[in-house]
Amino acid sequence: MEKKKRIIMLLAIDIFLISTAFLVSFYLRFDMNIPWNIMQLYIDNIFAITLIKILVFAYFGIYNSLWRYASIDELMQVIVAVILANAGMISYLYVMNIHFPRSIYLLVAILDIMYIGGVRFSYRFLRKMKNEKLFNSEKRKRIMVIGAGDAGAMVIKEFKNHTELMSNPVVLIDDDVSKEGRKIHGVPVKGQRYDIKGQAIKNNIDEIVIAMPSSTKAEIKEIIEECKTTKCKVKTLPGMFELIDGKVSVKQLREVEISDLLGRDEVTLDCMKINDYINGKKILITGGGGSIGSELCRQIAKFKPKELIILDIYENNVYDLQN
Template sequence: MKKKVMIGLLMGIDAILINIAYILAFYIRFDGQFNGRVAGPYFQLYIDNLITVTMIKVGLLFVFGLYRNLWKYASIQELFQIVISSFGANTAVVAYMVLMQYKLPRSIYILAFILDVILIGCVRIGYRVYSNAKEHMFKAKDSDIKRVLVIGAGQAGALIIKELKNHENLKSKAVAVIDDDDSKLGSRINGVPILGDRYHIRKIVDKKKIDEIIIAIPSAPKRIIREIVEECSKTKCSLKIVPGIYEIIDGNVSIKHVRDVEIEDLLGREAVQVDLEDISDYLSGKVVLITGGGGSIGSELCRQISGFRPKKLLILDIYENNAYDIQNELIRMFPELDLEVLIASIRDRKRIEEIFAVYKPEVVFHAAAHKHVPLMEKNPQEAIKNNVFGTLNVAECAHDFGVKRFVLISTDKAVNPTNVMGATKRVAEMIVQSLNKTSKTEFVAVRFGNVLGSNGSVIPLFRKQIKEGGPVTVTHEEVTRYFMTIPEAVQLVIQAGSMAKGGEIFVLDMGEPVKIIDLARNLIRLSGFEPDEDIEVKVVGLRPGEKLYEELLLEEEGLVTTKHDKIFVANPIFTDLKLLQRELAILQTLLVNEQSDIKEYMTRIVPTYEIRKA
């Protein structure tokens, strides 16, 4: 009811404005003479048709949707609509007058159109100015309003500022804008001044008493985003970001897309591009088995592979809770997916054989593994049982049951390993490379570094320590690691699988290595604290088997480029299956007899393995 009353009121106001516009048009055209010899007949003709002309114009303004807008938020777009609506309404009046053979000077019609736009527009904009002034009077008393610095004076920044103004419930107010374009300095965007470039961020934050920073440059390269985030993290402001356009499905930026800045935004790499056609060729319509399918990497493999319409997806995991979670998620996301969850251990050869015999998988992604370095140092037998003989079980079954392609998920820790976990993953690589020599199955491995946010990675640990008030512990000031996001790593794993011919170890481009202590400090800043002031960063010393830095390549492997700029191929350096089988038989005996020198024997199988004492 209130809306109808408001529309009726606006129509009444416009009816008055339309006639004021005609009176002013006559006044201008005839120098204020309404009853003169020339002006009198024309003005009387207007008076005789006043009601009809007014109804035509107001009716057309209604048809053009002028009364559906919220004029409290009027902007350039609404003014443009007034111009179009007024032009249409005046054109209809001209048509009526011509049809009725009534003649008015053309200048009257032109002046009436111009004055319509001015008068109707001024009323709308005036209402907006009044509404905003009224709001600001109340907002000035509201101490809960967050003062926001927007980085980016482009379209995204303008939309964010507009939405902050239009949504009172956000309780945020844009007070300044940052942009690296010098030509914009001193200008305003939606009434908010552009005060400097990224190098002025801290100065403007202090001067304007900023509470929150929103980075609104979704098309900027990741490198630029990283530099800006690092600069912003030196302030104590909460930090949010509009994601890259590739993350926003429809490409349109809205306040709903703004999210907290994550540590992933500091990696500074562009989004991975995959060849969807190649991937579809080897996954679509196939039975795909993912071991360790409930884990961090395995579950993401499940999500992404499900999008390629496999004939059947098999999720194998020993831990039923994780498997249950990803099962429910996939059922919601892909209701048409033929999905089977298999609870089994890769150590159980008979159970693995049964699964291969019943389901006959065509593509296998082997992600099941023990991966926690310190735990495996204390439990080397378990690392060997799972990572070596579990891999052997799955790989030999793939060979025996005619699997088309087998992809092993490996790690940079397999290169010149200094811990038993890395050594076992190197043996797993040797297994698939040597089996490939005699098998029709295309066996390949994909080697990459740490995955941000995966189970057991440093980021969840750091977040927990920050939440508890510190200290945040790092093992050494010089420790560096390669990092990828989970989706990024999995996309490249799937892409590498499409390139497989058999025997390759694919090495993923991990970008530049990152200092763990820098990662810790940046995460503390992103959480709104100052390192070593609010939250202590404590160096606790290297753990058993831990390196200062990781490598992605053995010296003799070399690297060959592929058609994908982030994927390389390492040359195979071990293919002697019979020798490996003899060594593994001895290793199996040592396991059964629970020999304490089992690590030492691993150095015989993996000559590059260096045992480091705690």
């Protein structure tokens, strides 16, 4: 129901703006002295002109976009829709043998882009101002984002769009020195990985988010080791292969896991082949009473060998393990 109300409201606004663009174009072209025959032509065809434009706008989905997240893609969507809508209008007028001064068509197209796009982006601007006011008035977690690439930019954008998360990204860290001093969505890049502790103290950071999905396990491990020198909570994005089918989102942030500290990719065992190799065989484990040997014994026992022989220089460990 809410969606229908929003679409009806946008339709009503667009119908008004389409007519306004034509009237303003007439005033600009004829310097406030609009010939009656020109105005009569427009009045006679106002329904058809408006309908053509609304149908093209609907076809290009500008009534389905979430304008609170409007970006360059939505702007291009509006521009293409307006150009084709005006092309459709001109085709209709040509078929009906109706002619306006050529400058009117250009002025109308420019004003359509300004009005149709302006209304939608003003909504995003007002929402952003409201969010920034909330950011400044409420106590929020101060976030450090490590990685000033596409993933880092998306994480910052997600935090700013979701005020309910009570999180405010305040500083970026990246090893690319050319990015230092620059800003992403208003958040400055202030140093490299070895500046993490200093920047965390300087900016009163509560939480660190590692946004480097394409980095190797070894690189992530080094970053985590640096983060451990602070008292901040550390979260990370999944790896690139886990993100390949989806957009980067704050919902995908997770706590640092043991696998992140390996410094290498996890080894996946082929249990079928191991079973074929061990099942029903006699197995001898040398050093079987030690920490590594005893764990080998436990794991191998799961595959049901015919006999498991444990050999160790220290008899007590073997005895305990056997029991």
